[in-house]
Amino acid sequence: MADLIVKAAVKDALDEKNVASDFYEALDEEVDELLADAARRAEANDRKTVQPRDL
DSSP: OOOOOOOOOOOTTTTTOOOOHHHHHHHHHHHHHHHHHHHHHHHTTTOOOOOOOOO
């Protein structure tokens, strides 16, 4: 699986919180699942373009 998230951006977004090293992998898996679901919705609506409403 490709890395879908940028670790530095996640750390910046979480401000002054500590981030466990295994958090990034779990977040990447969640994003991968979210993208797959959005792609399925677009396909179910006969579109090749994934749109915000597919989220």
